[in-house]
Amino acid sequence: MTIKLGLVGTGTVGGGCLDILRNHREDFKRHLGVDMEVVRVCSRNPEQAEARGVLHLFTEDFNDIINDPEIDIVIELIGGTTAARDVVLGALRAGKNVVTANKALMATFGDEVMDLAREKNLEVGFEASVGGGIPIIQPLKHSLISNEITSVMGIVNGTTNYMLTRMVDDGLSYEDALAEAQAKGFAEADPTADVDGFDAAAKIAILASIAFNSRVKLNDVYTEGIRNITQLDMDTADDMGYVIKLLALAHRTPEGIDVRVHPTMLPKAHQMAQVNGVFNAIYVTGDAVGETMFFGEGAGAGPAAAAVMGDVLEVARHMTLGIPPVVGCTCTDNLPIVPMEKLSTKYYIRFSVADRSGVLAAMAGVFAKHGVSVRSVVQRGSAQHETVNLSYVTHTASEASVRRVLEEIGGLEDVLRAEPSVIRVED
Amino acid sequence: MTIKLGLVGTGTVGGGCLDILRNHREDFKRHLGVDMEVVRVCSRNPEQAEARGVLHLFTEDFNDIINDPEIDIVIELIGGTTAARDVVLGALRAGKNVVTANKALMATFGDEVMDLAREKNLEVGFEASVGGGIPIIQPLKHSLISNEITSVMGIVNGTTNYMLTRMVDDGLSYEDALAEAQAKGFAEADPTADVDGFDAAAKIAILASIAFNSRVKLNDVYTEGIRNITQLDMDTADDMGYVIKLLALAHRTPEGIDVRVHPTMLPKAHQMAQVNGVFNAIYVTGDAVGETMFFGEGAGAGPAAAAVMGDVLEVARHMTLGIPPVVGCTCTDNLPIVPMEKLSTKYYIRFSVADRSGVLAAMAGVFAKHGVSVRSVVQRGSAQHETVNLSYVTHTASEASVRRVLEEIGGLEDVLRAEPSVIRVED
Structure with missing residues (x-):
């Protein structure tokens, strides 16, 4: 049984997925008993598809993937909440499992996506939507389930963490740090999503939803970015024994879920204070396990593709074994959001x-x-x-x-x- | 459907498991659709069972658990490789799933245990055998499967990490650090398993087996402990920009698996150098994901019990869904061990x-x-x-x-x- 994949999006992460399958298809067969093959690729960019050696699988219309009865799993890597939503919902309606790296989609329409998946008895993997290659959604949905999670704190935006690290280590101003991040390709020409905290907000919405078994949406997250951080604040923090990080925080409180993104002073001795550059980390506290941290590269073709293909392999493993989805939507409670x-x-x-x-x-x-x-x-x-x-x-x-x-x-x-x-x- | 549990061992971890189920049974039903109940408890110590409020479930003979047709999952928490082996193999032979925290057993008889489980179509969870509450076996068997893992490095023994931290931070001698660790209950009266590295060796054998899809046994691990570390070595390391940690290392090399436990100088800037006291961390490098680290409390009733009960819930979830084991033994290759x-x-x-x-x-x-x-x-x-x-x-x-x-x-x-x-x- 060969699991057939349809790939929507041929950017760096898509390219990374193709590389992983090319390098390890035989390993996956031997280690996991799973055989997989990409049979169709959709992109707005045939040159990109050609450069990745998949022009023969190319289509410009994602409906060719959704409507292809041969395809078992659709991989959505185009981002955003318009076409991507059509791809994901369309694939589910057509009876296909979905793997996506789309944090904005899951933080905004996650309930719609997960409800449809449940109705259709299909799987949706979205490990890559938070923390790049760092395993965090799987651990929250499996390893840590014996805990009541009391808090999740994350450095989940590599761009801003890179900028803050440069500001504190090398005395760069906010403007110079941003210009450098843009020059290195870590920040977009329009850096709003990163520096104003919206990217981190989407990620903590996803993490909080799983950690607390209650839906948290992007709009529920109080969000402040790092635009106003000055070198003077950095120096004062340093003098006081702190470093400034853009933290995404979610706490379970007696009043409900307290969830926010803002610059935060952390004691230098805290494990998270030492997470620098483009690295990400998610710090999870549970009532039995105590404090745990998951650390790794938060972006880049390799890490994100590793997470995407990990999800794809897990779904393919279930299909190969002939078993239904093991875990779907975990939002079984309905906790209020604590106002800021x-x-x-x-x-x-x-x-x-x-x-x-x-x-x-x-x-x-x-x-x-x-x-x-x-x-x-x-x-x-x-x-x-x-x-x-x-x-x-x-x-x-x-x-x-x-x-x-x-x-x-x-x-x-x-x-x-x-x-x-x-x-x-x-x- | 209520999943029936038999608990063998009523020490601190067993007590932690009972607490988790007592606190969260209703949560597990609501969040996971899983209901569980401890129906029998085995221990050499009826007083301990009484103190934990389970004297009415008590037996001194583990055969009463193995032979109880009602029991679905046997939790083995007695440690060692003699009676524990009988419990685990006996439970599997009797058609029961097993969850164990027993690193020595899995590092020595893991092949026998996993082979029997496969033959019987049963599950064996052993997340708690490495890194206490830190999710690491699940991530290696699921989230990271799209990678070829190139190395695993762990600070996996809390006792020695506590001692080394005290030696470096407060100038204690090895002898004083050991005495303090014993006084605090972190070290046994006979500290051999910890200070000579055997505990860490068992753990890296388990991790290497999974990471490299090839069986590594305790005897394959070159092992040196920390008995000879002096304050002079600590100071010299510090001068050179290093800290000394007892590392468990496993590398995939062209010649095979290089696996060992010994004191190691790590650069102070390395994420692992900052893992202090009784905390553990496992640093995993994969060909796509790059560098990741899993950090948390390596010992104690809460963390270990969280891992045990996480495994129990996962098995119970599969039973409730009526699905077979998803992942069993992953040692599909047979790589040589590189001689030291x-x-x-x-x-x-x-x-x-x-x-x-x-x-x-x-x-x-x-x-x-x-x-x-x-x-x-x-x-x-x-x-x-x-x-x-x-x-x-x-x-x-x-x-x-x-x-x-x-x-x-x-x-x-x-x-x-x-x-x-x-x-x-x-x-």
Whole structure:
């Protein structure tokens, strides 16, 4: 029995998938008892298909794949939520299993996709949608199932982690770090999805849905990016024993799921603080297993293709054994999302203020008025004449109170010289 | 359908398993569609069973579990390779699936166990045998299957990692670190299995067997422990930018499988160098995925029980779905084990030698004679009168040549003042 694959998308990940099958088809037969063959390839780009040696399998119309009765598994690698959604839903409707690397699709239409798969008794693999080659969805759906997962924290965007690493290690500015990431091909010409945190938000939505058995969608995730991180914040964090990372966080709380993406100060000794460059890591805490971390390359043709083909092989293994899907949608609960205002955590807040007497006292008064207790405050001069930087670290405080502090200090007459920088602190 | 469990062993891990089921039985029904119940418990210790609230299920004879037609899955947690082997093989012969945390058993009789399971069409889960709660066997048997795994490196013994961490962080001697580990319950009264590397050897045998699809047994693993590590070696490593870890290593080479356990100098910047205390980590490199690491708590009731119950739930899930075992023995190849003499790596070698002229030159001559190229040599005084320590780091050299160097320097008249310390270097 040879499992027939239809590949939609012939970019770098698609190319990586073709390479894996070319290199290891005989190994898969011997080790797994699974034989597989790509029988059709769809792309908008025949030159790309030719370069990958699959022009003879080429079509420009994905319906040729969906409607091909011979095809068992459709691999969707075109990204986005329009054509990709048609491909995935169309393939399922036509009775084909699906493997996708599409985080945006799964974080937005994951319920629709998984419901249809269940109805059709088909499988949908999406390991590659989070963390590149790092096994994390499989471990959450299998190895860790004896746990109640209490939190998931991830460095899941390689572009921003590369930029932050360059900023902290080599003193680059945000702009220079971004330009370098773009030059190296780690960041897109329009870097919004990465630097504003939306890519990470889609990934934590997927992880939280599985970890907490309750659907979390992209729109549920409070999201802040790294555009406002300055070298001064980096230095202050360093002095205080922290590093700044763009973290995707999801916590199970008595009130529901707290899920967010934002720059976060992590103690240098934390295992995640040492995840640098384009590497990703996902830190999972369970009630029995305690703390675990999954680390690896978060992007690139090889890692993403390894995850895609791992899913394809798993589905093919089930088909070869003649068994139904083992695990489908795991969202059996319906937990509320905790609104961001209800968050309680520690905060780093840097104000750039007028350098004159009375300002520090006025600000201290505002913190006290709203019940935000200050752990430390550091004053530093600024390059701007008559401006100083005041960096506060609070004890645990509510987001709502901190917002009131920010609002009221913003309203103090002739005090603020720039937008305050707010970074949450994870201890 | 309620899956009936028989538990053999009521120690800390067994207690952890009972706790998990007690806390989450309803969750498992809701999330996984799996209902499970412990119906019999075997132990040599009725008091322990009573303390865990399962005296009413108690038997002293494991045959009562093996022969109970009601029982679907037998959980073996007694350890060792005698009674445990009888329990595991007996359960399989009686048509019951097995979950075990027994690394010694799987590293010694794994082929016998897996062959019998295949013959009987039954499952054997052993995730807990390596890395405590860290998912590693499942990821190797599922998520990473699209890769040719090129190497597996593990810090898989929490006791020795705790000791080495205390030695490097707080300057404890080996003896003091061991005494402390024993006082804290991390080390046994007889610490041989941990400090001499046999525990780690069993674990890397299991990991290598799966990673390379070829059976590796405990006896195949070259094993050195940490008894000879001194504070001087720690300090020298630190000066050179390394930390010393007890690593379990398995490499796929053109000549076969190179598999060993020994103290190893790792660069401080390596992700594994930062795995401290009782934490474990397994670093897996694949041809497509690149570098990945799995990190977590390597021991303790919670983590080990989480892994055991994860396996139990997976088997129960398959039984509930009415499907046969998905993955059994994966040793489909038969690769040779590379003898240790064929190893090529870098070496740190410390000699304690007589402090007199001519010694350094004579030693340099021996290194040159055997073609072992020296990268650096550092001389330090010693507390002993008229003795100095010479620490060499070599370029890549063959184990055979290094052994000849050691032998010949050992034969130099009145030169050595103590056994040389040899630590391999991984860059």
